[in-house]
Amino acid sequence: MEFEHLGARPRISSGAVVAPSAVISGDVTIGDGCQILHGAVITAEGSPIVLGENVIVMENALVRASSVHAARIGSHSLVGPMASVAGATIADQVFLASGTRVFNGARVGEGSEVRVNAVVHLRTVLPARSVVPIGWVAVGDPVEILAPDQHERIWELQHDLDFPGYVFGLDRDTPDLMVQLTERYGAALARHRHDRRLD
Template identity: 75%
Template sequence: MQFEHVGAQPRIHPDAVVAATAVISGDVTIGAGCQILHGAVITSEGGPITLGEHVIVMENALIRATSVNPVHIGDHVLVGPMASISGATIADEVFLATGTRIFNGARIGERCEVRINAVVHLRTTLPPETVVPIGWVAVGEPLVILPPERHADIWASQRELDFPGYVFGLDRDTPDLMVQLTERYGSSLARHATDRRID
């Protein structure tokens, strides 16, 4: 299913294959030889999304751009089932395994592997050929890659990255943080009410 969102329509190369149950919404460019499988959602929320050539987006994966962080995915990238990419740049020949989470402002270098259920956190850069092990978390500047049981160390790096400030423009110490966050974000997402199906 393809949708026009805030006046922008997807541009899909004629050699790409998009499953009937995939959703492509807004300012999305899909290159030659791409395969977008069932249940995948590729949605532009104010910023463009570009997929290079021969990108495979597997079942139920989510790719979302924001007005602050567009998404660029290079050539020959595999985005595994149930993976999530939000506002990130992915270089060529990257493997993102099942259930990986890539957050806003992340940059993943050539030939990296982010293995099953691993996380690349907000504004984190992986140099080329970096491997994030199964279930581990890549976070911070300088980069550290930690197992999930080291939550205190992950939080020490993550706190400085300021997720609510960077993504939602809100101070973490706001007393009604979730009230403001959901109202502000909900208002932005409400722009989908005027989307128009184009296929």
């Protein structure tokens, strides 16, 4: 399904294949030879999304751009089932395994592997040919790749990356943080009420 969102329409190469149950919304460019499988969602929420050539986005994966963070996925890369890329830049020939999460402002270098259920945190820079092991967390610039049981170190690094400020423009110490976050974000997402189905 294709949708016009905020006045922008998807641009899909005639050589790409998009499953009928996939959702492509807004300012999205999908290159030649791409395969977008059932249940995948590629949604541009105000900034563009660009997929190079021969990108595979598998079942129930999500690629999202926010109003301030574009998303780009380089050629010959694979986004596995139930993986999520939010406002990040993925270089060529990257493997994002099932259940991986790559957050806003992150950059994943060419030829890297982010294995099953691993995380590349916001504003993290993963150099070319890096490997994030199954379930591990990559965080920071310079990056540290940490086992999930190293929560205190992950939080120490993550805290300074300021997720609520960077992604939502809100101070972490705001007393009613979740009230403000959900109201502000909900208002932005409500712009979908004006979307127009194209196919």
